[in-house]
Amino acid sequence: MYSYLDITNNEFEYLQKAVRTGVQDYLLKPFNAEEMLTMLERIKPKLPVLPQESESAELRGQGGEVLHSRAGMPDLGHLRDAVVLDLRMKDSETLEEVRKAIRQLSKYKWGDEYADAMLMGIVSLALSFASERGIPYDRLWENGGDNSPYERLRELDSWEAAEGWMLALYRKLIQLMENMRPTxxxxxxxxxxxxxxxxxxxxxxxxxxxxxxxxxxxxxxxxxxxxxxxxxxxxxxxxxxxxxxxxxxxxxxxxxxxxxxxxxxxxxxxxxxxxxxxxxxxxxxxxxxxxx
CATH class of the missing domain: 1.10.10.60 (Homeodomain-like)
Structure with missing residues (x-):
């Protein structure tokens, strides 16, 4: 399992949980495109081969949209920008951004390693955002005990279930944000x-x-x-x-x-x-x- 955890220097609890879930690497926030590309090069040999540009241009995502050769897969950098800013501003577009990313990923077969890695990248955005604002890890889920995010995802069996699970996670985060006392x-x-x-x-x-x-x-x-x-x-x-x-x-x-x-x-x-x-x-x- 390979994931891109976006954690700060003091978030050792999250790093420990990440190691237990099989995370291959992580990035310290804020990271830039160059750092992301460098990390991807390190784990590239362990990732599956992706469709070529000519193939990507022909793929269609859910809703019948033609996927652009560079927009055919989620851009975690852009997603991070949108989600973090939208969450901080309590913007309703957060859920739509997450939904869009998962539907782009759904062109891959359920269980694909690359898709798994990207899903964990989306989860990590929520985890690091919560951590930075002092929201306990276990408050992001209503039940499930100490299961890691990866274990929770492995319990699912379809992209539809993954979308519902991910949206529930972000809805919970939005709710917790709204309940926080302003400083x-x-x-x-x-x-x-x-x-x-x-x-x-x-x-x-x-x-x-x-x-x-x-x-x-x-x-x-x-x-x-x-x-x-x-x-x-x-x-x-x-x-x-x-x-x-x-x-x-x-x-x-x-x-x-x-x-x-x-x-x-x-x-x-x-x-x-x-x-x-x-x-x-x-x-x-x-x-x-x-x-x-």
Whole structure:
């Protein structure tokens, strides 16, 4: 079993549990694409051969969507960005992101080693998020005793069951988050989030402007933002802009330059590059994919 656990230096209890489940490697948070690729190279000999690009382009996921050659499998980096930020903001899109990832994986046969590894990667996002916020490991499940996440997954027998189990896990995490008492830092974080939501269309929006908007020192807000979410303020500004851009693309009948300007990009070409870096496809490709 190979999994990509996203744990901090002090989470030894989670590391011990991971070793018992057969985890091959782990990443310290925050990690970047280069670190992920390096780790994958280390365990590559133990992973199954994946479909070639020409084959992936022809595969269809549930719901009849044609899977893009780079979107044909879950991107754990993007999923982590979306889930962690959405959970921290109590965003309802968390469950949809998880559901989408599992349905992309369902093109593999149930029990496939690669699929198992990716499933554990999705579980690890929930575990590390809970750990960082002091939520006990055993509170994420209503029953099941001391069974590890891997053991719980092995008890399932289909992708439908895995989807239901994973969504139940994330619903429980969302519920526990909602019951947590807010702190001074979390209130400041929420205030900064709200400011970004109101001003993301401003092409000049920066960490300094956000800090002025919530009346704190920029360096202090950067520390709070990183501690609360694991991301920088600029990361979140980009996240919100890309999220809004997808919404506008789905509505259709808008020029790319207009959409770019609406989400804070004065240069449509730069917007297109940012979008492709984020989602693995251009805005036009995304729009066409969703119309099919």
């Amino acid at each position: 001074k830092a979390s209130n400041l974080f929420v205030a900064a989030i709200n400011y970004i939501e109101e001003h993301y269309a401003d092409s000049e929006l920066s960490a300094e402007q956000v800090s002025c908007g919530v009346f704190v020192d920029p360096s202090y807000l950067r520390r709070v933002f990183r501690k609360e979410s694991g991301f920088s303020i600029v990361d979140h500004i980009t996240h919100i802009r890309m999220k809004k851009a997808k919404e506008l693309l789905l509505k259709g009948n808008r020029k790319l330059s207009e959409i770019a300007e609406s989400v804070g990009y004065s240069d449509p070409n730069y917007f297109g590059k940012c979008f492709k870096k984020r989602f693995g496809m251009t805005p036009t490709e995304y729009e066409q994919l969703k119309k099919r």
